[in-house]
Amino acid sequence: MKYDFDNVIDRRDTYSIKYDLAGKGMAEDVIPLWIADMDFQSPPCVIEALAKCVEHGIFGYSKPYDDYYDIVKSWYKRRFNWTTEQEWVVITSGVVVALHNAVNALSEPGDGVVIQQPVYHPFETAVTRTGRKLLVNNLVYENSKYSIDFDDFEEKIRTAKLFILCNPHNPVSRVWTLEELTRMGEICVKHGVIVIADEIHQDFIYQGHRHYVFADIDPGFADITVTCTSPSKTFNIAGIPHSNIFIKNKELRKMFKQEHASNSPTHPGIMSFVSCMAAYEKGEDWLEELLVYLAGNMALIRSMLEENTKKIKLIEPEGTYLAWLDCTDLGLEAKELDKQIIHKAKLWLCGGAMFGAAGEGFQRVNAACPQSVLKEAIDRLLGVC
Numbered sequence: 001m002k003y004d005f006d007n008v009i010d011r012r013d014t015y016s017i018k019y020d021l022a023g024k025g026m027a028e029d030v031i032p033l034w035i036a037d038m039d040f041q042s043p044p045c046v047i048e049a050l051a052k053c054v055e056h057g058i059f060g061y062s063k064p065y066d067d068y069y070d071i072v073k074s075w076y077k078r079r080f081n082w083t084t085e086q087e088w089v090v091i092t093s094g095v096v097v098a099l100h101n102a103v104n105a106l107s108e109p110g111d112g113v114v115i116q117q118p119v120y121h122p123f124e125t126a127v128t129r130t131g132r133k134l135l136v137n138n139l140v141y142e143n144s145k146y147s148i149d150f151d152d153f154e155e156k157i158r159t160a161k162l163f164i165l166c167n168p169h170n171p172v173s174r175v176w177t178l179e180e181l182t183r184m185g186e187i188c189v190k191h192g193v194i195v196i197a198d199e200i201h202q203d204f205i206y207q208g209h210r211h212y213v214f215a216d217i218d219p220g221f222a223d224i225t226v227t228c229t230s231p232s233k234t235f236n237i238a239g240i241p242h243s244n245i246f247i248k249n250k251e252l253r254k255m256f257k258q259e260h261a262s263n264s265p266t267h268p269g270i271m272s273f274v275s276c277m278a279a280y281e282k283g284e285d286w287l288e289e290l291l292v293y294l295a296g297n298m299a300l301i302r303s304m305l306e307e308n309t310k311k312i313k314l315i316e317p318e319g320t321y322l323a324w325l326d327c328t329d330l331g332l333e334a335k336e337l338d339k340q341i342i343h344k345a346k347l348w349l350c351g352g353a354m355f356g357a358a359g360e361g362f363q364r365v366n367a368a369c370p371q372s373v374l375k376e377a378i379d380r381l382l383g384v385c
Contacts, residue, residue, distance in 0.1 A: 001289050001292075001293070002285070002289060003043075003286055003289050003290070005040050005289075005290065005293045005370065006370050006371065006372065007041075007370065008039075008370050008372065008373060009039065009040075009041065011039065017035055018032050018034065018035045018037055019032055022348065025343075026342060026343075026348065027343070027346045029346060030342070030346045030347065030348050031346065031347050031348065031373065031376065031377045031380065032348040033347065033348065033349055033365050033366040033367070033369065033374075033377055034348050034349055034350045034364075034366060035350075035366070036170070036233065036238075036321075036322060036366055036368075037233075037236060037238050037239075037366075037368075038236040038321065038366075038368035038369070039368060039369040039370065039373070040236055040290070040368065040369075040370075041236070042235050042236045042237055042275075042279075043235060043278075043279065043282070043283040043286035043287075044286075045278045045279070045281075045282035045283050045286070046235055046237060046275050046278045046279050046283060048278070049274050049275065049277070049278035050271060050274060050275060050278075052274075053270060053271060053274045059269065059270055059271075060270075061267075062267060062269055062270040062273060063267055064091070064267075064273045066086070067277070068273055068276070068277055069086040069089060070086075071276075071277050071280050071281050072084075072089065072244055072276070072280060073085075073086065074280070074281075075280040076213075078284075079203065080202070080211065080212075080213050080216070081216075082213045082215075082216045084246055085248075088246045088247055088248050088253070089244050089245065089246060090244075090245040090247060090253065090256060090257055090260060091242070091243070091244060091245070091267055091268060092242075092243050092245055092260060092264060092268075093241040093242065093243070093264060093268045093272075094230070094232070094241045094242070094243050095198060095200050095228045095229075095230050095232075095243045096122045096126075097241075097243075097263075097264065098226075098228050098243055098245045098260075099122060099123070099126045099164065099196060099198065099228065100126050100129075100130065100263075101256060101259045101260045101263060101264075102162075102196045102226050102228075102245075102256055102259075103126050103127065103130050103132060103162065103196070104130055104259050105255045105256045105258065105259035105260075106161070106162060106194050106196075106226070106252065106255060106256070107132055107161040107162050107194075108161075109130070109131035109132065110131065110132065110133060111132050111133065111160070111161035111162070112132070112133040112134075112135045112156070112159050112160035112161060112162075113126075113127045113132045113133065113134065113135060113160060113161065113162045113163070113164065114135045114136075114137055114153070114156045114157055114160045114162070114163040114164070114193075115127065115134070115135070115136060115137070115163075115164050116136075116137050116138070116139050116148070116153075116165075116166065116169075117136050117138055117139065117355060117356030117357070117358045117359065118139065118171060118172060118352060118355035118356045118358045118359030118362070119166050119169065119170065119171075119355055119356065120166060120170045120171070120198070120355065121354050121355055121356075123164050123166070123198075124356065126164070127164075132161075132162075135156040135159065135160055136156075136356065137149065137152050137153045137156045138152075138356075138358045139169075139172065139174075139358065141358070144313055144315055144316070144326065145315070145316070146169070146172045146174050146315070148180060148183075148184070150183060150184075150187070153184065153187060154187045154191075157187050157188060157191050157193050158191055160191075160193050161193065161194065162193065162194050162195075162196060163184075163188055163193050163194070163195050163196070164195075164196045164198065165184070165195055165196065165197045165198065165214060166198050167181070167197065167198070167199055167202075167211070167214065168199075168201040168202065168204065168205065168211065168318065168319030168320050169319075169320075170201060170320055170322060171320075171322050171324050171350070171352075171355055171359070171362075171364040172315060172324050173315060173316075173317040173318055173319055173320050173322060173323070173324055174318055174319070175205055175206075175209040175210070175211055175318040175319040176212075177212075178210075178212050178217065181212055181214055181217055182217055182218070185214065185217060185218060185220070185221040188221075188224060189220045189221070189224060193224070194224050194225070194226070194252065195214065195221070195224055195225045195226070196225075196226045196228065197214045197215065197225055197226065197227045197228060198228045199211070199213065199214070199227060199228060199229055200228060200229060200230050200232070200233050200243075201233055201319055201320040201321075202229065202319075203233070203234040203287060204233070204234070204291065204294065204319050204320050204321055205291075205318070205319045206291075206295055206298070206317060206318055206319060207295065208318075209318045209319060211319065213227065214227065215227045215246065215248065222248045222249070223248065223249050224249070224252075225247075225248070225249075226245060226246075226247050226252065226256060227245065227246040227247070228243060228245055229243060229244050229245070229246065230242060230243035230244065231275070231276045231279045231280060234279070234287060235275070235279040235283055235286075235287075236368075237275045237276075237279070240268075240269075240271045240272050240275050241268055241272065242268045242272035242273075242275070242276055244276075293371075294321050294367065294368060296371065297321075297367045297368075297369075297371060297374055298314070298317050298323060298367060300371060300374060300375060300378070301314050301323050301365070301367060301374070301378055302314050302316075304375070304378045304379075304382070305325075305378070305382075308382050308385075309382060309385040310329065311327070311329040311330050311385045312325055312326065312327050312329070312330070312381065312382075312385060313325065313326040313329075314326075321366065321367050321368040322364055322365070322366060322367065323364070323365040323366075323367045324352075324362060324363075324364055324365075325362060325363045325364075325365060325381075326361070326362055327352075327361055327362060327363055328361035328362070330384065330385065332361075333360075334351060334352065334353045334360040334361060337351065337361065337363070338351040338353075340384045341363065341381070341384060344383060344384050345380040345381050345383050345384050346380055347377055347380055347381060349363045349364060349365055350363065350364040350365075350366075351363060352364065365377070
């Protein structure tokens with residue numbers, strides 16, 4: 001491989017949330033595989049572009065030119081065959097910020113918002129903290145795979161104003177099929193529900209699966225959708241807050257921009273534009289090698305668990321770099337499971353209850369790390385079996 005993903009880089013004492021915020025009583029040698037950033041250096045093209053920016057030495061207020069939008073547009077055309085327009089794009093300082101702004105802009109306090117748990121926990125907080133009504137369409141877990149209860153989904157949608165879609169789904173690693181997305185979209189169109197599509201993990205798709213941009217499936221879907229994207233996960237630049245929010249519908253875009261302007265009156269800084277442009281223009285070969293490496297990491301988890309225990313199962317990953325582990329056969333309550341993993345295995349993972357009650361008994365593992373680190377982590381995890 002051209003790029004070295006085996007290199008173990010010491011991230012401690014670098015103001016890293018992942019490494020430097022261990023809770024009291026947590027072992028010093030705990031392996032942190034929780035928050036979703038990677039332990040790999042960003043691609044050389046990004047590092048070089050940022051170094052050039054630093055060398056210039058002036059970091060004033062910034063705004064992107066047309067070439068920025070051309071590069072972003074080209075990325076989505078190449079990777080997903082999605083034709084976008086510059087006017088659709090609203091640049092924000094992150095997808096979570098965009099989620100909150102979209103909920104505020106496109107609904108009123110008391111309106112219902114549908115989410116599908118277990119799911120990324122800021123979805124719930126974006127609903128509850130803004131005074132909206134949380135409507136949960138729990139995913140169905142059968143035979144070690146997740147699916148959608150469409151009868152319940154439509155029942156919840158009937159009384160909702162918004163639906164927050166997660167695709168690829170964090171944490172269960174589903175990449176929703178064209179048929180699943182189409183059925184959800186048709187239900188939302190039927191009942192006049194706006195869709196906020198969080199597609200931040202869209203670049204992490206494993207062999208045999210395909211990411212369909214929800215808004216590109218049908219013109220009717222494009223008219224009701226706010227699509228949230230970012231280079232942050234893909235190129236490990238989450239510390240440079242940046243996202244591209246695509247909204248084709250002029251009225252929805254106007255409402256979103258007004259809300260965004262009231263909360264975030266300035267653009268992200270020059271570093272965000274520089275890193276995004278470099279990544280999307282020159283980072284594709286790095287991403288392709290990364291995907292191969294991550295598939296190898298998932299295979300390592302799968303084989304180690306299958307060979308050593310029947311009590312912990314890997315939910316087959318279709319996308320993201322997040323492994324979702326079914327630990328229910330250990331027979332431990334959620335809090336006790338977390339305690340065993342932190343204090344006995346000395347691992348810092350994300351307990352499944354974080355993603356809603358439907359996640360209890362599960363653990364999310366960030367597999368975007370060198371294989372030597374991941375192997376040690378799974379060895380430790382096996383110690384709680």
